Amino acid sequence: MRTWIEKQKYLIDFTVSSLARRKVKNLGLLAIYTLIVFLLASVMLFTDSLRREAALVLAHSPEVIVQRMVAGRHDLIPGSYLDKIGSVRGVQKKEGRLWGYYYDPALKANYTFMVPPTGMAVDVAPGRIVVGPALARGVGLAVHDRVWFHAYTGKLFSFVVTEILPGESELVAADLVLMSEPDFRAFFDYPSGQYTDIALSVANPQELHTIAAKLAIRLPDSRTILREEILRTYESIFNWREGIVLALLSGAIFAFAIFALEKAAGLSADEKREIGILKAIGWETGDVIKMKFWEGALISLTAFLLGYVAAYLHVFRSSSGLFEPVLKGWSTLYPRFQLVPVVDGFQIATLFFFTVFPYAIATIVPIWRAAVTDPDSVMRG
Amino acid sequence: MIELSDIRKGFNQGRHNEFWALNGICLTVPARQVVAFFGPSGSGKTTLLTVVGCLARPTSGRVRLKEQDISGYPERFLTAIRRRTFGFIFQQFNLIRGLSAIDNIMLPAYPLGGEWRALRHRAESLLDSLRLGHRSAARVEWLSGGEQQRVAIARALINDPEVVIADEPTANLDTALSKEFLDILEALAGQGRTVLLTSHDPFVVESSVVQRVVTLRDGRIVGDN
Amino acid sequence: MVFRPAILALLMASGANVALLIGVAPFAVDVIRHWDISSGSERQLALERRTYLMSTLLVFVLATQLLALLLFVFNADKMAPMFVGAMCAVGTFNVNPYGFPALIAQIAVFFLAAMWLAVNHFDIQAPDYPLVRVKYALLLVMAPALVAAFALQLQYFLGLKADVITSCCSRVFSANAKGLSGDLAVLPPVPAMIAFFIALLVAVAMAGYAVARQHGGYFVAFTSAVAFVAALAGILSFLSLYIYEHPHHHCPFCVLQAEYRYQGYWLYVPLFVATAAGLGAGAIQPFSRVSSLRHVFPRLLSRLAGVAAAGYSLFTVVSCVMILKSNLILIGK
Numbered sequence: 001m002r003t004w005i006e007k008q009k010y011l012i013d014f015t016v017s018s019l020a021r022r023k024v025k026n027l028g029l030l031a032i033y034t035l036i037v038f039l040l041a042s043v044m045l046f047t048d049s050l051r052r053e054a055a056l057v058l059a060h061s062p063e064v065i066v067q068r069m070v071a072g073r074h075d076l077i078p079g080s081y082l083d084k085i086g087s088v089r090g091v092q093k094k095e096g097r098l099w100g101y102y103y104d105p106a107l108k109a110n111y112t113f114m115v116p117p118t119g120m121a122v123d124v125a126p127g128r129i130v131v132g133p134a135l136a137r138g139v140g141l142a143v144h145d146r147v148w149f150h151a152y153t154g155k156l157f158s159f160v161v162t163e164i165l166p167g168e169s170e171l172v173a174a175d176l177v178l179m180s181e182p183d184f185r186a187f188f189d190y191p192s193g194q195y196t197d198i199a200l201s202v203a204n205p206q207e208l209h210t211i212a213a214k215l216a217i218r219l220p221d222s223r224t225i226l227r228e229e230i231l232r233t234y235e236s237i238f239n240w241r242e243g244i245v246l247a248l249l250s251g252a253i254f255a256f257a258i259f260a261l262e263k264a265a266g267l268s269a270d271e272k273r274e275i276g277i278l279k280a281i282g283w284e285t286g287d288v289i290k291m292k293f294w295e296g297a298l299i300s301l302t303a304f305l306l307g308y309v310a311a312y313l314h315v316f317r318s319s320s321g322l323f324e325p326v327l328k329g330w331s332t333l334y335p336r337f338q339l340v341p342v343v344d345g346f347q348i349a350t351l352f353f354f355t356v357f358p359y360a361i362a363t364i365v366p367i368w369r370a371a372v373t374d375p376d377s378v379m380r381g
Numbered sequence: 382m383i384e385l386s387d388i389r390k391g392f393n394q395g396r397h398n399e400f401w402a403l404n405g406i407c408l409t410v411p412a413r414q415v416v417a418f419f420g421p422s423g424s425g426k427t428t429l430l431t432v433v434g435c436l437a438r439p440t441s442g443r444v445r446l447k448e449q450d451i452s453g454y455p456e457r458f459l460t461a462i463r464r465r466t467f468g469f470i471f472q473q474f475n476l477i478r479g480l481s482a483i484d485n486i487m488l489p490a491y492p493l494g495g496e497w498r499a500l501r502h503r504a505e506s507l508l509d510s511l512r513l514g515h516r517s518a519a520r521v522e523w524l525s526g527g528e529q530q531r532v533a534i535a536r537a538l539i540n541d542p543e544v545v546i547a548d549e550p551t552a553n554l555d556t557a558l559s560k561e562f563l564d565i566l567e568a569l570a571g572q573g574r575t576v577l578l579t580s581h582d583p584f585v586v587e588s589s590v591v592q593r594v595v596t597l598r599d600g601r602i603v604g605d606n
Numbered sequence: 607m608v609f610r611p612a613i614l615a616l617l618m619a620s621g622a623n624v625a626l627l628i629g630v631a632p633f634a635v636d637v638i639r640h641w642d643i644s645s646g647s648e649r650q651l652a653l654e655r656r657t658y659l660m661s662t663l664l665v666f667v668l669a670t671q672l673l674a675l676l677l678f679v680f681n682a683d684k685m686a687p688m689f690v691g692a693m694c695a696v697g698t699f700n701v702n703p704y705g706f707p708a709l710i711a712q713i714a715v716f717f718l719a720a721m722w723l724a725v726n727h728f729d730i731q732a733p734d735y736p737l738v739r740v741k742y743a744l745l746l747v748m749a750p751a752l753v754a755a756f757a758l759q760l761q762y763f764l765g766l767k768a769d770v771i772t773s774c775c776s777r778v779f780s781a782n783a784k785g786l787s788g789d790l791a792v793l794p795p796v797p798a799m800i801a802f803f804i805a806l807l808v809a810v811a812m813a814g815y816a817v818a819r820q821h822g823g824y825f826v827a828f829t830s831a832v833a834f835v836a837a838l839a840g841i842l843s844f845l846s847l848y849i850y851e852h853p854h855h856h857c858p859f860c861v862l863q864a865e866y867r868y869q870g871y872w873l874y875v876p877l878f879v880a881t882a883a884g885l886g887a888g889a890i891q892p893f894s895r896v897s898s899l900r901h902v903f904p905r906l907l908s909r910l911a912g913v914a915a916a917g918y919s920l921f922t923v924v925s926c927v928m929i930l931k932s933n934l935i936l937i938g939k
Contacts, residue, residue: 007494014491021479044611209690232688236608236768239688243609270478277475280436281536282464282489284457285658344864346612346680349673353615360666361622368662372655375460376431378475379548394648438646453644455654458733 008294011287015294022271029263030303036256037307037355038314039249044351045315047242048342054234056340058227062199063208064091065225066215076194081219085198088214090207096195098184102149102177107138109175113187116178117199122163124180129159134174136164151187159183246354257358264366272373279375288371296363300356308351316341382412382575383433383544388442390428402428403439404600412543415566415576417586419604420597426579427548429597433577434546435463464489468537472549474529476521476536482528483508483517486536493540500539507535511565527558534565545569547578551585563590608688608766612681617763619674620756623667627749630660634742643734657738660745661726667752668719675712678759679859688768695859704762711755716878717885718748724886725893728906732898740893795936798843803922805829805836809884810918816887816911820904826911827888833918834881841873845925848932872924880917883910 019026066085068077077096085094099114116122122130131141141147141161148158165173184190202208205228212224267275275288283291374380388406393399402425410416410433418426431437432444435451438459444452451462476485486504508514511531516524521532530550537545547566551559559582567590570576580586586594596604633656642650682695682705692698699705722744729737809829816822841858849861849869861870887910894903 003494005494006496007492009497010491010494014488017480017484228687228690232690232768235685235688239608239610242611243614246611246614247609273475274477277477278488280469280471280475282460282540283492284460285655286457287492289658289662346677346684349677349680350612350615352673353619353677354611357615357619357622357670361626364626364662364666365659368659372658374437375456375463376436378471378473379427379431379436390646392648438651440646440648442646452646454733455643455735457730 008290011291012294012298015291015298018274018291019295019298022268025263025268026299029260030299030306032256032259033299033303033355033359034307034310036252037304037351038310039252040246040354041308041311041351042314043242043245043249044347045311045342047238048344048347049315049340051235051238052340052342054238055231058231058234061227061230063202063205063227064200064211064215065097065227066198066200066219066222067225068197068219068222070221074197076191077197077222079193079195081222082198084218085200085215088211088218090202090204090211091200092203093199093201095199097197097199098181098190099196100184100188104139104149109135109138111135111175111177113177113179113184115181115184120178122178124162124178124183126180126183127159128162128179129183130163130165130176130178131161132165132173132176135177136161149187151189153189157183157187253354253358257362260359261362261366264363265369267370272370273378275370275373276375276378279373280378285371288373289367292363292367292371296360296367300359304352304356307355308348312341312343382447383410384408384443384445385433385439386443386445388429388432388439388444390425390432390437391440394440402600403432406432406442406600406602408433408595408602410575410577412575413570413573414593415570415591416578416593416595417591418577418579418595418597419581419586421581423599424597425600426597428600430546430548430577430579434467434469434544435459436469464493464540466543468540468542468545470530470533470537470545470547470550472552474533476529476532478520478522480521481518482513482521482524482532482535485521485532486539489536489539504535504539507538508532511535526553527561530554530558530562531565538569542574544575544577547576549579549581551580551582556584559584563588566590608685608763608768610681610685612677612684613763613766616674616678616681617760619670620752620759623670624749624752624756626663627667627745627752630663631746631749633660634745637742638739641738643738660742661723664719664722664726664745668716668723671712671716671719675709675716678709678712679862683859683863685766694857696857698766701767702762702765704758704765708755708758708762711751711758715748715752715755717882718751720882721885721889722748724883724889724910728890728893728899728902731902731906732896734898736896736898737893795844798840802836802840802844802925805833806918806922809833809880810915810922813884813887813911813915813918817908817915820908821894823887823889823891823894823907823911826884826914827891830881830884830888830914830918833884834877837873837877837921840925844936845873845928847936848929848934851932851934853934853936869928873921876917876920876924880914880921883913883917886910887914 066077066081068075068081079096082094082096085091095117097115097117099112102111102113103109104111116124116130124130129147131147135141139147141164143161143164145161146158147161148156150156159179165176179187185192200211202211208226208228212226215222215224278288279285385406385408388403388408389401390403391399391401404425406425406429408429418429420426428437432439435444435446438454439452442452443450446462446466451459454462477488480488483501483504486507487500490500505514505517508517511534513528513531513535516528521529524532545566550562550566554562563585566576566578570590578585578591585591594604594606595602637653637656640649641653679695682698685698686692686694689697689701692701699709722741725737725741725744729735729741809832812822812825812829816826838858841861842856846856846858846861847853849866850857859870860866861873862868863870887907890903890906890910893899894907
């Protein structure tokens with residue numbers, strides 16, 4: 001065992017000096033390898049972080065949302081439905097929600113107007129509103145400013161901004177305007193006794209489907225949206241988009257594999273001679289293969305580390321400008337948010353399979369070809 | 382010590398450029414002898430050396446080393462035997478450029494995984510015995526021809542082989558250095574090692590160090606004294 | 607199919623392994639037909655050179671399979687939210703009938719590759735490579751296994767649809783679930799533990815005997831296989847309960863996660879290594895009488911059996927520690 005370890009140390013020693021002796025060729029390979037890792041790692045880090053954000057954000061949303069449907073479209077829901085839901089077992093909290101969209105022609109943007117859920121600590125006494133950070137930036141609002149909105153009815157409403165929601169909430173609250181219920185109903189001319197939808201809290205996830213089934217019977221003209229369904233849909237979208245980007249990059253991976261193959265197969269006369277010498281002085285084919293394996297491992301490890309760190313900095317310190325449009329979707333108001341770094345073994349393992357594995361496959365046969373050089377080749381040549 | 386029976390070695394078999402380097406060699410080399418293989422180029426001297434030194438397998442025929450039949454040994458075993466029994470000094474020296482003298486000398490022992498300190502010490506004492514101790518850290522491409530040859534000799538001796546094989550050792554040397562080389566060979570023979578070398582240089586072949594000359598022509602032995 | 611990086615990676619890895627092995631199959635046939643160690647002909651020398659490629663490829667396949675296995679399980683776990691009813695990897699595997707067979711096939715390929723490498727290592731200790739033909743015939747046998755594993759995996763991934771309702775581990779492993787998993791969960795803890803510990807101790811004892819006496823490879827392999835199955839059954843039926851400190855959480859995969867501090871690795875790594883070594887011992891036993899290998903056999907058998915003994919011992923110790931440290935009480939008052 002000891003001998004084995006010593007031997008690997010000798011091989012690594014030779015490998016390092018061998019790599020150093022051919023700096024130009026190896027630096028070129030390292031640069032491209034690092035680039036590939038960087039590209040793929042950026043995509044994965046970005047998407048994983050978005051996934052985590054979405055999950056965190058959705059963690060606070062209600063488990064069940066009940067919406068009333070008319071002719072297949074989402075319509076207002078009467079408050080009396082709250083009583084009908086009344087006694088379904090497992091439902092801990094039920095609340096009618098009021099929210100809607102407002103189109104601002106000046107900024108050509110859609111805002112979400114909402115009455116804050118009970119328990120949220122914001123000052124939205126009549127005439128006062130709380131706005132989201134992106135909206136504040138877009139309109140140029142500060143606390144205590146007065147802002148005017150044209151309702152769809154034609155009337156002009158004015159509100160005073162009491163608070164701007166903090167930066168951490170950007171992803172969900174970027175374009176939000178929170179106001180009191182009377183203000184909301186007045187602004188949109190909302191029929192009294194009606195709500196936009198009903199939010200339910202359910203503690204036990206096992207009971208969700210039973211509850212949804214019961215609701216379907218009690219409220220036949222409504223549909224229930226489960227939070228887990230939303231999560232699943234987001235997950236699907238993220239997967240699909242990430243998959244597409246990676247599939248597009250597969251061309252790059254393939255090119256990289258070919259490049260690696262060329263580099264490994266295209267031994268210079270000098271390299272061939274060196275292997276011949278090693279074979280002649282007593283190295284076996286197996287020893288040469290192991291040495292070449294260490295070469296590949298060192299290059300891979302270096303490229304992986306450099307590429308990953310660069311990707312990390314790219315995604316989490318700057319704002320990964322390369323991928324934003326594809327992965328975030330488009331809108332006029334872009335939330336400015338700091339992504340939460342997500343690094344885990346699964347992600348690294350997947351990255352490994354996309355980068356190191358193609359490199360390894362591409363180089364196996366060339367390494368073998370070089371290693372089986374006849375020991376007497378240096379004497380014949 | 383080394384016995385060759387009816388050794389044949391061919392290349393490119395079955396193709397139009399098929400050619401046989403060795404055509405039925407029968408040879409016995411006892412231990413501690415200094416043997417020179419003499420003959421024109423193309424006579425098969427170098428190929429014979431590779432077969433004797435376990436660098437290559439014969440196409441047919443038997444090779445016995447110290448009573449053990451090694452003709453059918455696969456590369457793994459052949460290399461293991463070669464590492465501990467033979468030391469090679471090549472005509473072109475074949476040192477690895479970019480490595481220091483001492484690194485070059487230690488290379489053949491790397492696959493054995495022995496303790497580094499002991500190996501280093503052995504390499505240093507070899508360099509000292511060849512009066513090159515002061516150049517141990519120098520890169521081999523900066524050494525003179527004679528110094529390079531001595532590094533090559535030291536490398537050949539690192540695993541303490543019983544047999545030293547030299548291929549055309551004086552081809553790139555002038556008379557003074559050739560003489561020096563022969564002195565080193567004499568010392569090696571004095572240590573009890575068997576020495577085999579090829580040469581077409583009469584200076585070497587006729588020197589007193591060489592005890593036996595085997596003459597080759599067209600892959601056959603035509604003289605042996 | 608769910609278009610997801612990890613799935614793409616897994617399929618690429620499996621597909622590449624299959625392609626490599628199929629690619630070298632003609633060479634394996636060549637070796638079987640024309641191998642003649644005593645000849646020095648150029649064809650023989652070329653064949654010998656090829657054998658290096660083939661053993662390198664097998665090492666590569668083995669390493670890839672191991673990593674792919676881990677990725678496969680983790681991916682299944684991460685994907686659980688996408689399937690109704692799935693709470694962890696078990697649910698994901700149950701989405702279609704190919705899930706668990708694909709997992710079992712991956713494990714089987716891993717062990718087959720390990721056994722081949724044991725035979726290969728054994729063979730090259732003798733200068734006449736006596737087992738060459740056997741080895742490469744075994745390689746040809748392995749190729750279809752690899753293809754089958756790939757096919758199962760492909761079928762599984764193609765059949766993954768996100769809106770399918772599947773069952774989570776508490777339903778798969780609950781008392782009224784149909785099939786083997788339900789039966790395992792229902793085993794009363796005391797007999798299950800007795801069977802578990804007996805199987806493991808027998809495996810350790812058998813391996814220890816093989817180390818001391820330097821024969822008995824078949825028994826080592828047999829007891830290793832039984833211990834492997836018993837260990838998995840034990841994890842499913844009671845060990846997981848102790849780890850999760852929950853009387854109904856039987857999932858064998860959740861233990862590998864961060865929230866349980868990756869304890870699963872302490873169990874699975876020794877288990878897999880020990881089983882691979884034990885099976886390897888069985889793989890080399892048929893050739894113990896081959897003349898050129900006879901003197902090498904005892905030492906190699908000892909080494910493999912030693913690894914198996916150590917692995918199973920570690921597994922047993924870790925299991926005991928987990929049971930004792932747990933706050934759950936399954937037996938007694």
